[in-house]
Amino acid sequence: MFNSTLIPLMVVFPLIAAILVNFLHQKDRSVKTIAIISSIVAVIIPLITLYGVHLFSGHIRTESFPEMSKLLIPDVYMGIVYSYGPLQKILLALLTVMTVFVIFLSLNRKLISGVYVAMIFISLASVSAIILADDFFNFFVFTEVLTVAQAALVIAVKETKSHKAAFKYMIFGTVSGGSILLGIALLLGIYGLLNMTDLSNAIIAGGALPPIALTAVALITVGWLYESGLFPFHIVKSNMYENATPEAAALLQLQSKFVLVAMSIALLRIFSGYTLLKSVMLGFAIFTVVIGSVMALQQTELRKLLSFVAVGQAGLVAMGIGLGTSFSISAGIFHAINDVLSMAILFFVAGYILDSYKTTKLDQLGDGLQKAPLIGLIMFLATLAISGVPPFNSYQSEFRLIQAAVQAGYAELGILIILLSIATFVAIIKAFYMIFMKPGTNVKPDLAIRGRMHKTIIVILIVMCLFIGLFPHLVYDPIYNVIVALGV
């Protein structure tokens, strides 16, 4: 049982759970039971699975077909391949744990139904497949499934602006999906391959990229920008976070950042050695991080503010990846892991505030520290964590990002990262002041809301932030080793 044959189960099991809860729509008690059991099983699967490769349909590496691939690489994979290693384990463990938290918090909401939980499971299966897939077409299929599932999670809020946000997300999803698919088709036309490892070998063997391959790079980069929520799609993405329930927003931002990591690694592997791609990634990342932070500072609504912070932090992850050294890419991925934890705490705090005050408009809130001192304390600690203050986790990753920027010869970017950390701190501490320290409030909090589940989960998350901050090597070293081994 404890072998790599469990690898496809990380995708298949959440899909089975999704089908089950979907059948039980509106039978809330059954949905709750299945959702809780399935989400816990989903956490266990990545932990007991051994590292390895799963070859679907039993296909092994086979001799190349030069008339198809036109390039002389010794052998190719003829089926879909899933790879599972230490990096995938870290990402999937965090993804499944956060999904459990979100399901637990969503169970208390009125909108809980079989379809809603099914969408959470489908999004979990999609992100798992994106992280595991070594096949570009399989990768694309699950990005599309993820887009639909995320839009459905936002539509479930049943407000006009949520519908509008999801509709916009779907419209631009068609642009991005079409771009990725056309890019894949062009690569298939040139090289006759879909497996990422084989494509990478074929491209290296072919030398300079032909114009059609350059078009494919540009088109797939458009898809990368959309899936990651980077400029010019940052507004669409932040709109989604803002209009989802805060718990769903915490999950959406995590999924976007993990897709960003998975897709960046895929692109860097396939087009390894093509330095212009890294420069383009860096350019869009810098733009996103600045605009995200500036827009966050301008907001007067907590969920919108956090949405822009999440987008800006995704830019910071992409900045690390775009710098293109093993050190910077590892630091970028490490920052993605750290940031999703801190952002999740802040979104969960927003969820608690929304439940208690029925609004997240900052000018209407106040006096919070007297009513919810623990939530206030955790929000303050999460603000320190996300701003890169020691001893929290983001300090470790931001410090590495600054070091990587200086080592790569871009000391200016190091300064920019410091300025952005300050801007993030100012933006969130402003919200903290207006919610918890400002005297007087226009709305009366619902004191019946105890939020015991909220409190437990955010305490667990802040302890996780502190633990990673104190022992960063437990997470960072495996990531660095994988990136060095990949040679991207």
Place this chain on the structure above:
Amino acid sequence: MLDKIYEIFHERMIHKGKGVGIGSGFTSEFLMISFFLIAGILVLRTANSVLFALGSMVILAAILFTVPTVFRVEKENTDSINLTCFYVALSIAVLLIVFFSGSEVLI
């Protein structure tokens, strides 16, 4: 000088409340100016072309004459689908130009 800047921000941010709102407005303006300066320095230092250097200097000067820039940034980053469509089209064009005009050689 500071009072004058405060007045400008206060006038534009009256609907966002006083004090902290204007403070965060200042911070974002400072961030934008720093970004433009850093981007300018980076281009000047790394671009191996006089034309690039002159272009970045002209753009930098033009931007610094248009401060405060944050309100323009905010205006361009609304939820409007038209604006997003425009920037998506622009980005696709920029990507194609960069990839086609840049080097296609793998190193």
